[in-house]
Amino acid sequence: MLKPELIEILEQLFAIGGNQDTVKYIRIRKKLVAFLKTEEFLVNYQMDKNLLVARDAIHFIDALNIHAKTSNKMEASSRLQPFFKRLLQSDDWNFYELTFLISLLEFTETIEQALQLGSKASHTIRSFGASGNVAFFKSSLSCNMCSRLLFAKFFDKDVNLDLVSSQFHTWFRELEFLVKENNKLDLDFLVTKIRKAIFNTEVTEIRKSLKELKMKYKKVYDLIESEVNFYWQSEEFRKLFLDDLFDHDTEEGGVPPCIFIT
Numbered sequence: 645m646l647k648p649e650l651i652e653i654l655e656q657l658f659a660i661g662g663n664q665d666t667v668k669y670i671r672i673r674k675k676l677v678a679f680l681k682t683e684e685f686l687v688n689y690q691m692d693k694n695l696l697v698a699r700d701a702i703h704f705i706d707a708l709n710i711h712a713k714t715s716n717k718m719e720a721s722s723r724l725q726p727f728f729k730r731l732l733q734s735d736d737w738n739f740y741e742l743t744f745l746i747s748l749l750e751f752t753e754t755i756e757q758a759l760q761l762g763s764k765a766s767h768t769i770r771s772f773g774a775s776g777n778v779a780f781f782k783s784s785l786s787c788n789m790c791s792r793l794l795f796a797k798f799f800d801k802d803v804n805l806d807l808v809s810s811q812f813h814t815w816f817r818e819l820e821f822l823v824k825e826n827n828k829l830d831l832d833f834l835v836t837k838i839r840k841a842i843f844n845t846e847v848t849e850i851r852k853s854l855k856e857l858k859m860k861y862k863k864v865y866d867l868i869e870s871e872v873n874f875y876w877q878s879e880e881f882r883k884l885f886l887d888d889l890f891d892h893d894t895e896e897g898g899v900p901p902c903i904f905i906t
Contacts, residue, residue, distance in 0.1 A: 647694050653701070657704075666713075669705045742781065749788040749791070750792050758796075765785055783819060798878060838868060850876075
């Protein structure tokens with residue numbers, strides 16, 4: 645059972661949202677450290693759930709701050725490996741552990757690790773039964789799994805592309821089904837539609853879906869446009885795009901169109 649004072653800190657942490665406000669994250673981190681320095685934890689050496697979750701929260705903050713400063717996912721991932729490995733060995737996840745995991749899937753070390761954790765997370769969500777959070781957990785999980793699989797296609801080393809492709813489309817179909825049942829999940833679906841277009845190097849669809857996102861959700865448009873440009877300007881994306889273009893659409897000697905977003 646988590647202590648009320650820890651739950652209060654965790655709620656403050658999740659209230660920050662995805663705005664990468666490092667100052668707010670640092671303030672929460674100080675509260676977590678102070679919580680762990682209370683006399684009860686100093687004299688009790690048992691690794692209870694409060695201690696574990698508080699440490700998870702600190703590693704969560706550290707990983708986000710590292711990535712915000714350096715854009716280095718592997719360095720951020722190294723802080724989270726104890727958390728990932730513990731969840732893989734445990735079947736007793738609480739609400740906060742599941743929330744951390746879904747938020748941190750992009751920092752998994754390998755796609756195999758991401759798929760193992762994604763599968764366990766999916767089973768854990770089902771155990772929540774009729775909880776009102778189930779649809780949103782499922783949607784966030786599918787959205788973030790597709791994000792991790794997209795990154796794997798272009799940047800993971802020695803990745804099984806057939807596995808990545810089949811898994812991407814499986815998770816996408818799950819999200820597609822969810823949004824038909826609950827239109828409040830439309831943002832996750834639209835963002836993932838854009839990632840699907842990147843995954844398939846469908847430039848026209850990328851532009852079309854970006855325009856739809858800008859019209860419906862201006863607050864997240866800049867963030868997703870930045871992500872699109874990250875892939876669009878990478879050598880890996882250009883190679884796949886140009887190979888496909890010359891194979892199908894461009895006559896010999898033709899010049900491919902500009903693929904940058906303006």
